[in-house]
Amino acid sequence: MKHLIRKLSHFAPLSHEDEAKLQEIGSSIEELPPDKDVVAEGERPRSVFVLTSGLACRYKLMEDGRRQIMSFLVPGDICDLHVFLLTEMDHSIGTLTPTRVSAIETAEIINMFFHHPRITAALWWSMLQEEAILRERIVALGRRNAEGRLAYLLCELLWRLEAVGEAGDDVVELPLTQEELGDALSLTPSYVNRVLQKLRRKDFITLRGGLLRIHDLERLSALAGFDRSYLHLGGAPSEIRKHFEAMEKKGGPQHYRGS
Amino acid sequence: MKHLIRKLSHFAPLSHEDEAKLQEIGSSIEELPPDKDVVAEGERPRSVFVLTSGLACRYKLMEDGRRQIMSFLVPGDICDLHVFLLTEMDHSIGTLTPTRVSAIETAEIINMFFHHPRITAALWWSMLQEEAILRERIVALGRRNAEGRLAYLLCELLWRLEAVGEAGDDVVELPLTQEELGDALSLTPSYVNRVLQKLRRKDFITLRGGLLRIHDLERLSALAGFDRSYLHLGGAPSEIRKHFEAMEKKGGPQHYRGS
DNA sequence: CGGATCGTTGATCCTGCTCAAAGCCAGTGG
DNA sequence: CCACTGGCTTTGAGCAGGATCAACGATCCG
Numbered sequence: 119m120k121h122l123i124r125k126l127s128h129f130a131p132l133s134h135e136d137e138a139k140l141q142e143i144g145s146s147i148e149e150l151p152p153d154k155d156v157v158a159e160g161e162r163p164r165s166v167f168v169l170t171s172g173l174a175c176r177y178k179l180m181e182d183g184r185r186q187i188m189s190f191l192v193p194g195d196i197c198d199l200h201v202f203l204l205t206e207m208d209h210s211i212g213t214l215t216p217t218r219v220s221a222i223e224t225a226e227i228i229n230m231f232f233h234h235p236r237i238t239a240a241l242w243w244s245m246l247q248e249e250a251i252l253r254e255r256i257v258a259l260g261r262r263n264a265e266g267r268l269a270y271l272l273c274e275l276l277w278r279l280e281a282v283g284e285a286g287d288d289v290v291e292l293p294l295t296q297e298e299l300g301d302a303l304s305l306t307p308s309y310v311n312r313v314l315q316k317l318r319r320k321d322f323i324t325l326r327g328g329l330l331r332i333h334d335l336e337r338l339s340a341l342a343g344f345d346r347s348y349l350h351l352g353g354a355p356s357e358i359r360k361h362f363e364a365m366e367k368k369g370g371p372q373h374y375r376g377s
Numbered sequence: 378m379k380h381l382i383r384k385l386s387h388f389a390p391l392s393h394e395d396e397a398k399l400q401e402i403g404s405s406i407e408e409l410p411p412d413k414d415v416v417a418e419g420e421r422p423r424s425v426f427v428l429t430s431g432l433a434c435r436y437k438l439m440e441d442g443r444r445q446i447m448s449f450l451v452p453g454d455i456c457d458l459h460v461f462l463l464t465e466m467d468h469s470i471g472t473l474t475p476t477r478v479s480a481i482e483t484a485e486i487i488n489m490f491f492h493h494p495r496i497t498a499a500l501w502w503s504m505l506q507e508e509a510i511l512r513e514r515i516v517a518l519g520r521r522n523a524e525g526r527l528a529y530l531l532c533e534l535l536w537r538l539e540a541v542g543e544a545g546d547d548v549v550e551l552p553l554t555q556e557e558l559g560d561a562l563s564l565t566p567s568y569v570n571r572v573l574q575k576l577r578r579k580d581f582i583t584l585r586g587g588l589l590r591i592h593d594l595e596r597l598s599a600l601a602g603f604d605r606s607y608l609h610l611g612g613a614p615s616e617i618r619k620h621f622e623a624m625e626k627k628g629g630p631q632h633y634r635g636s
Numbered sequence: 637c638g639g640a641t642c643g644t645t646g647a648t649c650c651t652g653c654t655c656a657a658a659g660c661c662a663g664t665g666g
Numbered sequence: 667c668c669a670c671t672g673g674c675t676t677t678g679a680g681c682a683g684g685a686t687c688a689a690c691g692a693t694c695c696g
Contacts, residue, residue, distance in 0.1 A: 304519035
């Protein structure tokens with residue numbers, strides 16, 4: 119769970135107790151091959167999964183077999199924190215690479231809501247981040263051309279992987295095929311290829327053998343119109359921070375108290 | 378707040394107490410003219426707003442002035458249930474028609490989390506519905522052509538308005554300009570016009586003077602590839618229902634108890 | 637070595653964009 | 667009652683970004 123912990127700490131530092139709790143619940147690990155559904159559309163959602171290594175995506179299939187990838191899941195991302203409230207999945211989650219997921223019991227989640235307010239708040243924050251990512255994809259699909267869309271996606275993945283410690287010096291492992299990129303960007307594989315070439319020709323990136331190297335993040339971001347503030351990596355508002363710090367001093371996690 | 382109550386009851390029937398609570402907190406009403414921001418990108422989110430009449434949207438502006446509407450807000454929708462966790466809005470919310478909103482104090486929200494578990498669960502459910510709507514927009518923008526996108530949007534709005542009691546017999550008030558539709562569907566106004574004509578010629582709809590009449594919902598849905606299950610209007614899973622019913626019998630709202 | 641899978645390239649086509657102008661109101665003021 | 671205005675809708679002609687389809691190269695792997 120180190121990725122999840124690292125991700126959540128972008129919102130607010132967790133206490134040792136909180137971290138221990140997260141380590142403890144993420145014990146049962148499952149390995150999955152590429153192109154396998156973690157949960158499929160129409161299924162009744164079961165337990166909650168945290169991605170601990172690999173790459174996955176939320177997607178939906180059209181009647182004619184075309185696929186739209188709606189978002190990527192990177193290590194530390196939670197498959198379905200919430201869905202025990204729903205009777206049926208409205209989309210599928212599938213792996214893209216060999217992947218490890220860690221299952222959490224629904225009861226553990228509910229337990230956490232009542233005994234680990236800081237984790238709860240951080241999980242909530244991460245839901246907001248996810249929503250923001252979806253909104254940005256809408257903007258990208260609606261208003262950016264092929265080049266901008268691709269550049270935007272690369273910037274986003276770079277920052278998200280960076281946020282969980284999976285990015286080196288402007289290098290990230292990104293073993294996506296051009297078809298998968300196309301399914302996310304709504305471009306045909308051939309066209310993804312052409313656009314990638316354009317980015318290479320401008321010497322913005324290299325992408326070879328599943329390794330993405332970004333040469334000029336400045337100019338790539340400018341081309342994409344990318345502004346990372348929507349990822350909300352800057353931490354919680356000060357009142358919320360203070361609230362948790364005060365809680366810490368009083369010793370141990372406690373409840374909010376309703377007014 | 379009758380729209381909100383009606384919407385939430387699609388998840389699970391609320392107790393009288395819950396309904397009273399919702400009525401009580403939605404007292405301070407504010408009126409807004411069309412084309413006015415309720416909250417703007419970059420602002421620090423303040424209180425939570427519930428739309429009680431009119432039509433609004435979440436949108437983002439590009440550097441060159443183009444606008445992408447990411448989702449529409451109809452009566453009963455909550456502007457920002459959550460955002461007190463964030464330091465900065467990553468998008469704007471603006472009115473499209475004359476609109477009434479009702480402000481709720483953050484403290485009231487937090488209070489509700491701890492004393493009205495059924496409302497809390499229902500609000501959570503509505504967040505999930507919102508996320509699903511965003512995902513569907515991604516699919517529509519990515520994989521449907523102009524006609525399908527428009528048809529899909531009309532179906533969605535019909536069902537959402539129906540769910541809050543604002544739709545008559547296949548008729549809804551929908552005072553959107555073709556430019557606004559275009560900003561949501563990522564089409565130019567002229568093209569929206571042409572597609573509308575196509576739908577009219579096939580006798581699927583009439584849209585005149587802000588009144589949308591759907592003549593053949595069957596065929597319109599088929600054209601759009603619309604399946605309303607993503608709106609999750611079918612109610613909560615049976616365990617959750619039972620949980621709340623049991624709670625009801627024991628008398629009065631209570632906490633979940635962590636395991 | 638043979639077969640898959642993925643990447644690259646080329647030729648051609650079509651959906652939806654652009655820009656511009658004209659029609660159609662509803663409201664306003666004279 | 668009419669002229670004027672400003673927003674919205676409608677129509678037209680031409681254009682282009684990206685799709686489609688097909689074939690050819692790489693590369694990996696058994």
